[in-house]
Amino acid sequence: MSGVHRLNRAALGALPPGSRPRVDPAGLRIRIVHFGIGAFHRAHQAVYTENAAARSGEPWGIAAVAPRSAATVDALRAQDCLYSVTERGLEEDVPRVVGALTGAYVLGRDGAVVDGLLTDPEVTVVTLTVTEKGYRAAGPDTVIARLAAGLAARMRSGAAPVSVVSCDNMADNGAVLRTAVQDAVRASGERDRERILELIDRYVAFPATVVDRIVPATTTADLADTATRLGVHDVLPVSGEPYRQWVLEDRFAAPRPPWELDGALLVPDVAPYQLTKLRLLNGSHSALAPLGIAAGRTTVADAMADGWGERLVKALCAEVAPTLPDGGPDPGRYADDLVVRFRNPGMRHLLRQIASDGSLKITERWLPALRVLRERGAATPVLELALAGWVNLTRDHGIPDPAQDALAACWRTAADDTAVVRALLTTVGAPDLADDSALVTAVVRHLPALRTGHVDI
Numbered sequence: 326m327s328g329v330h331r332l333n334r335a336a337l338g339a340l341p342p343g344s345r346p347r348v349d350p351a352g353l354r355i356r357i358v359h360f361g362i363g364a365f366h367r368a369h370q371a372v373y374t375e376n377a378a379a380r381s382g383e384p385w386g387i388a389a390v391a392p393r394s395a396a397t398v399d400a401l402r403a404q405d406c407l408y409s410v411t412e413r414g415l416e417e418d419v420p421r422v423v424g425a426l427t428g429a430y431v432l433g434r435d436g437a438v439v440d441g442l443l444t445d446p447e448v449t450v451v452t453l454t455v456t457e458k459g460y461r462a463a464g465p466d467t468v469i470a471r472l473a474a475g476l477a478a479r480m481r482s483g484a485a486p487v488s489v490v491s492c493d494n495m496a497d498n499g500a501v502l503r504t505a506v507q508d509a510v511r512a513s514g515e516r517d518r519e520r521i522l523e524l525i526d527r528y529v530a531f532p533a534t535v536v537d538r539i540v541p542a543t544t545t546a547d548l549a550d551t552a553t554r555l556g557v558h559d560v561l562p563v564s565g566e567p568y569r570q571w572v573l574e575d576r577f578a579a580p581r582p583p584w585e586l587d588g589a590l591l592v593p594d595v596a597p598y599q600l601t602k603l604r605l606l607n608g609s610h611s612a613l614a615p616l617g618i619a620a621g622r623t624t625v626a627d628a629m630a631d632g633w634g635e636r637l638v639k640a641l642c643a644e645v646a647p648t649l650p651d652g653g654p655d656p657g658r659y660a661d662d663l664v665v666r667f668r669n670p671g672m673r674h675l676l677r678q679i680a681s682d683g684s685l686k687i688t689e690r691w692l693p694a695l696r697v698l699r700e701r702g703a704a705t706p707v708l709e710l711a712l713a714g715w716v717n718l719t720r721d722h723g724i725p726d727p728a729q730d731a732l733a734a735c736w737r738t739a740a741d742d743t744a745v746v747r748a749l750l751t752t753v754g755a756p757d758l759a760d761d762s763a764l765v766t767a768v769v770r771h772l773p774a775l776r777t778g779h780v781d782i
């Protein structure tokens with residue numbers, strides 16, 4: 326990229342007019358702390374927040390905290406926390422620089438700054454995108470431990486109420502986060518922990534949310550394309566589908582950005598939206614990933630180009646729809662929209678990216694629906710095929726998973742496929758399903774075909 330300047334505040338005036346931030350980043354104040362600095366946050370909550378700030382004139386800026394990645398933080402700082410988002414779909418792709426981030430920090434290295442922000446009365450919202458495993462990790466340097474310590478300090482100092490918002494793909498994510506924080510306060514061993522827990526109960530809200538936007542990992546082609554279109558070099562560009570959605574439980578303890586000005590839905594109960602999104606969209610993704618990999622495909626769009634991909638999505642949605650509560654989107658229409666979104670030719674959404682952390686994802690995305698259907702005596706052929714795909718993938722594919730060692734041990738120690746399937750289900754916390762012989766037999770029956778790369782439905 327020699328000869329091309331780096332994106333930063335000084336370069337904003339030279340950007341194509343449609344690519345400039347909607348806010349003046351210098352006019353924002355840090356009023357939100359966000360944990361998890363990845364592409365998803367940058368293409369989702371940061372965009373909503375920038376639009377809400379632009380439309381309301383309120384100076385909502387975000388201090389983004391990376392749990393580990395100093396490289397991302399340093400790269401962001403070198404760009405004055407600016408980066409671009411490109412919507413990729415059928416239309417012309419125009420990168421837009423987002424100005425919502427007003428600071429970037431690393432959890433360990435910049436711990437004192439983060440602690441200060443968490444007790445700052447001007448900060449009234451904390452958001453998180455730390456993935457499913459981020460809520461389970463224990464230990465002093467984890468996001469949850471730091472957040473719990475920060476909230477405790479805030480309560481002790483009598484600072485203002487605050488809302489802490491999980492933006493991860495889990496059912497009841499608000500309650501999951503609240504429990505994780507409470508457990509961390511208890512584990513802290515502080516003498517005043519009972520009083521702190523009471524104060525958190527009174528002054529901290531943990532609204533549940535549903536976040537949705539398909540945001541694949543950035544590729545080298547994205548880097549080059551963005552530089553060409555912007556005329557400056559952005560080392561942290563993000564590509565996302567045009568579609569985005571955010572549904573939030575309307576239960577905040579303190580001021581928040583008026584995200585509804587940018588289309589977010591504030592509702593009394595997010596559960597119907599959450600379960601629909603988790604079981605239909607994420608559930609289909611988690612089925613397409615291992616089956617597509619078995620079939621030698623690379624991206625979601627590749628898998629959809631095979632006839633079985635579209636059939637799988639529609640059949641999975643139809644199978645799971647009877648488990649969804651009333652009050653959410655119509656499952657049939659939702660499935661049709663998914664097919665269009667997954668086919669998006671502008672997205673290079675890697676199946677291997679989606680397949681990662683499968684042991685945690687399937688417990689959110691498939692197993693609760695599978696249990697409901699088995700209890701009702703309903704047939705579950707699509708979830709059985711999906712499970713077989715996951716089982717097949719746990720053997721020798723090198724997909725990152727926090728339970729990787731335990732999953733590998735199932736293959737080493739179990740005598741045959743039936744024993745492996747039972748052991749794997751037990752490992753992911755589903756001994757009840759491991760005892761369901763009809764289910765296990767059905768899963769085992771798919772394995773030989775998958776091993777030869779044959780997927781069909």
Ligand code: CS2
Pocket residue numbers: 494536537538539540606607610611678679680686
């Ligand atoms: C995907 C999600 O990687 C995955 O597991 O299923 O990240 C998905 O793209 C988003 O939840 C869409 O909103």
